[in-house]
Amino acid sequence: MPLPGAMPAVAVATTTATATAGHDDVDDNGLVYTLDAALEAVGYGPFQRTLLVVTGATQLADAMELMLLPFLGRQVTCDWELSALQESAVSTAVFVGMLLGAIVAGVISDRLGRRQGVLFTTCLCAVFGVLSGFASSFAALLLARALVGVGVGGAPAALSLFAEWVPASERGRHMTTFLGFFSVGAVLEVGLAWSIVPRFGWRGLLFASATPSCALLVVMLCFERALPESPRWLLVRGEAGRVQRELGRVASLNGTALPPGTLAGASTVVRGRGSDGGGAGKGGFDGSTGRDGGVAGLDDAAAAAADDGSSAAYGPGMRALCGHSLRLTTTLLCVLFVIMAFIYYGLVLLTVDLVSSTNGNGGSVGGGGGGSDDGCNLSDATYGEVLFANCAEFPGLVAALLLLDRLGRRRTISLFFAGCGLCVFLLTNEKLVPALRFALVFVARALALGFNQGLWVFTVELFPTPVRVQGIGVVTACARLGGIATSLATAIPSWAAKFSLCVALSVLAAVLVLLVPKETARANLGDSLATSVASRSAAGPSVGCGGSSGTGTVKVVGADIYPC
Numbered sequence: 001m002p003l004p005g006a007m008p009a010v011a012v013a014t015t016t017a018t019a020t021a022g023h024d025d026v027d028d029n030g031l032v033y034t035l036d037a038a039l040e041a042v043g044y045g046p047f048q049r050t051l052l053v054v055t056g057a058t059q060l061a062d063a064m065e066l067m068l069l070p071f072l073g074r075q076v077t078c079d080w081e082l083s084a085l086q087e088s089a090v091s092t093a094v095f096v097g098m099l100l101g102a103i104v105a106g107v108i109s110d111r112l113g114r115r116q117g118v119l120f121t122t123c124l125c126a127v128f129g130v131l132s133g134f135a136s137s138f139a140a141l142l143l144a145r146a147l148v149g150v151g152v153g154g155a156p157a158a159l160s161l162f163a164e165w166v167p168a169s170e171r172g173r174h175m176t177t178f179l180g181f182f183s184v185g186a187v188l189e190v191g192l193a194w195s196i197v198p199r200f201g202w203r204g205l206l207f208a209s210a211t212p213s214c215a216l217l218v219v220m221l222c223f224e225r226a227l228p229e230s231p232r233w234l235l236v237r238g239e240a241g242r243v244q245r246e247l248g249r250v251a252s253l254n255g256t257a258l259p260p261g262t263l264a265g266a267s268t269v270v271r272g273r274g275s276d277g278g279g280a281g282k283g284g285f286d287g288s289t290g291r292d293g294g295v296a297g298l299d300d301a302a303a304a305a306a307d308d309g310s311s312a313a314y315g316p317g318m319r320a321l322c323g324h325s326l327r328l329t330t331t332l333l334c335v336l337f338v339i340m341a342f343i344y345y346g347l348v349l350l351t352v353d354l355v356s357s358t359n360g361n362g363g364s365v366g367g368g369g370g371g372s373d374d375g376c377n378l379s380d381a382t383y384g385e386v387l388f389a390n391c392a393e394f395p396g397l398v399a400a401l402l403l404l405d406r407l408g409r410r411r412t413i414s415l416f417f418a419g420c421g422l423c424v425f426l427l428t429n430e431k432l433v434p435a436l437r438f439a440l441v442f443v444a445r446a447l448a449l450g451f452n453q454g455l456w457v458f459t460v461e462l463f464p465t466p467v468r469v470q471g472i473g474v475v476t477a478c479a480r481l482g483g484i485a486t487s488l489a490t491a492i493p494s495w496a497a498k499f500s501l502c503v504a505l506s507v508l509a510a511v512l513v514l515l516v517p518k519e520t521a522r523a524n525l526g527d528s529l530a531t532s533v534a535s536r537s538a539a540g541p542s543v544g545c546g547g548s549s550g551t552g553t554v555k556v557v558g559a560d561i562y563p564c
Contacts, residue, residue, distance in 0.1 A: 031261030035235055036168060036524040038247050038258055044170040045254030051165055052174065054219065054226050055158040056181035058118065061125060061212040062152045063185025064192070067390075068209050069094060071193040075202035078376035080138060093142045097149020099480040105154025106473030110466060114161035114230040117469060119220055121154030126217045129210025133203045151213075153480075156460075156472035163460045164230040164468075165250075168524045172405040172457060176397065179453045183393040185212075190390055194383040232465040232525060240264070320467045321474060329462050330471065332516050333455075334478040339509045340455055341482025343420065343502055344448045346489065347441070348389075392442045396449030400457075403450075408521040409458040414510045416451035420444050421506025428499045451509070461520035 033041075069091045077087045101121065109117030128147040135141035159178065166174050189209065196204045220227045231243045244263040251258050321330045396416075403412040423444035427437060463471035492498050 032264040033259040033261050034264055035231060035243070038263060039165070039167045039231075040169065041256060041259050042167070042247060042251045043254055043256050044167060044174065045256070047250045047253045048162075048166055048170075048174070050226065051162055051228075052178060054216070055118070055162040056178045057212060057216050058122060058158040059155065059179065059181035060185035060188070061122075061216060062155055063182040064189040064209045064212060065125060065129060065148055065152055066094070067186045067189035068193060068205055071197055071205060072202050074376060075197065075205075076138075076141065079202070082138065086138065089142060090145060093146040094149035094152070095480055095483060097146040097151075098153035099477050101150035101153025102156070102473040102476040102480070103470075104150065104473075105157050106470035109154075109157040109160065109469035110233075114157055114164070114233055114469070115227055117154060117157030118161060118227060119217075121151040121157060122213055122217050122220060124148065124151030124154075126210060126213035129213055130207065133206035133210070153473075153476065156469050156476060159456065159460055160469050160472065161227075161230050164232040164465070164525060165228075168522050171461070171525075172409075172521060173401050175457045175460065176401045176404060176453055179456055180394075180397045180401075183390070183397055183449070186390045186393070187387065190383065190387040194380075194387070198377065230465075235263075236465050321463075321471055326463070326467075326471075328515075328517055330474065332512055333459055333462070333471075333475045336455060336509055336512055337459075337475045337479040338482040338485070339505045339512075340448075340452055341479040342486050342489070343505060343509075344452050345483050345486040346498070346502060347420075347445050347448050389445075392445040393449040394446075396446035397453060399446065400450045400453045404454055404457060405521055408519050409454060409461070410514050410516055410519055413451050413454040413458065413513045416447045416454060417506050417510040417513065420447040420451065421503045421510065423447065424499050424502045424506065428496055428503075455513075458516070458520060461523065461525060462516070462518060465525065 073087045073090045076082060076090060101124075105117050105121050108120055124147055128144045128151070132141060132144040132148065135144055159175070162178055163171060163175055192208055193205055196208055228246060231246060234243045234246075240263050244258075247258055247263065320326065400412070400416075403415070406412075407415070423440045426432075427440050427444075432440070459472055459475055460468065489498060489501065492501075
């Protein structure tokens with residue numbers, strides 16, 4: 001039975017950890033607790049809410065840098081007399097930068113820390129966002145916007161940092177709230193363009209859009225505790241002592257307390273290969289002796305993960321993502337992100353066209369109604385239409401917030417894809433009245449935002465800590481490919497063909513997401529490849545402390561603590 005006062009189990013899979021009496025991870029009473037148990041005890045309070053605002057604001061800033069693109073392209077084309085190809089290059093440069101940024105930020109965040117990754121990407125957005133406004137040539141503008149794109153592409157760093165500070169029981173709804181900052185930024189940018197472009201031109205819009213990134217950078221640099229390092233990343237690096245001190249500070253801020261005992265160094269971490277058959281092995285992901293001590297030893301499932309051929313378990317890179325334990329997950333997520341981006345961006349374009357045609361603008365954003373567009377300056381009616389189109393995302397955000405924890409990640413995302421496909425299928429009926437057609441597109445856009453946000457949440461939870469940001473970066477890069485495919489698909493002359501393609505992809509995605517090996521709703525985040533293998537192992541619960549060497553050993557099962 002668990003010792004009195006132990007935290008209730010918060011994990012379905014069991015993990016055995018052993019530690020000798022000489023390790024710092026075990027106190028005089030032989031009690032240790034896991035990081036997941038500590039996060040549950042600390043709870044969600046003022047600390048996490050502050051972190052949500054700081055990290056979520058990066059999403060708001062990124063959305064503003066992206067949503068200004070259609071306004072920027074039109075204005076720059078008129079001022080500098082650009083060709084259509086040059087106008088499209090302004091947006092393409094950002095997406096190419098995002099493709100690169102998704103990979104670069106992932107490497108930085110997994111090797112140097114989540115905080116460094118967020119600082120790097122925020123700095124790029126702030127500095128080159130401002131420099132974009134000073135661009136004196138088309139080439140200079142392209143370069144500045146591409147580097148802004150690198151910063152925007154690094155969004156997974158902030159998402160991972162926030163997720164790794166949130167208890168499993170609270171993670172679903174608060175991560176959805178985090179992603180909701182993007183929708184707020186998208187709506188805010190349209191209002192900003194509406195008020196600034198007619199008076200101050202595109203340069204004024206660029207300066208104003210870079211302001212959130214600049215303000216965030218100042219806050220992050222001047223107030224270090226506003227952006228703390230991820231406890232999971234620190235624990236993987238063997239810094240259990242530092243993590244315990246940070247957790248104590250957070251507990252004090254939240255008005256809670258840590259469990260009795262001492263934080264286990266890495267109770268679910270794949271250790272070095274030099275383990276002695278269940279005895280105390282080597283600590284640290286690089287095979288060196290773990291700093292601050294560490295819980296050592298591997299169960300059979302963990303050993304399998306360490307020897308499966310992918311096993312630089314903490315060696316960042318594609319070897320781990322394409323190894324036995326993550327290969328299927330990585331492949332499915334890459335395909336799902338391509339489809340997600342294709343459908344989402346396709347519906348964004350469709351929504352703008354539909355709103356314009358419904359208001360008598362002839363199917364184009366620049367038509368009449370409430371003023372007229374002169375080819376360079378948008379009418380008030382057009383700004384209002386784009387603003388209303390972006391508001392379609394909020395119902396989807398609310399639906400994701402309500403369903404991701406209740407139905408689970410896989411079923412919710414599958415339901416959103418299927419519902420979106422049904423709406424698009426109904427749109428193939430050419431006899432629909434304009435109001436009903438717009439209503440279907442509005443619902444489809446909301447559902448698209450739902451599966452978009454759901455996939456982001458799901459992806460963060462599926463990848464283990466050592467490769468989490470790199471994994472998100474890889475699948476995000478695939479999403480950029482989906483966006484490029486959308487621009488190519490716009491050349492298809494038949495609306496029926498476009499709709500049919502969206503329907504087929506929606507159905508395919510609804511099925512594929514159900515094939516993802518692991519459901520993560522309310523589950524603890526994985527800290528190693530061994531965790532994902534162990535959770536699927538048929539060996540059943542771990543077998544106590546047998547085979548361990550030394551005295552004073554302990555066994556950790558989920559968050560329950562057993563003496564040996």
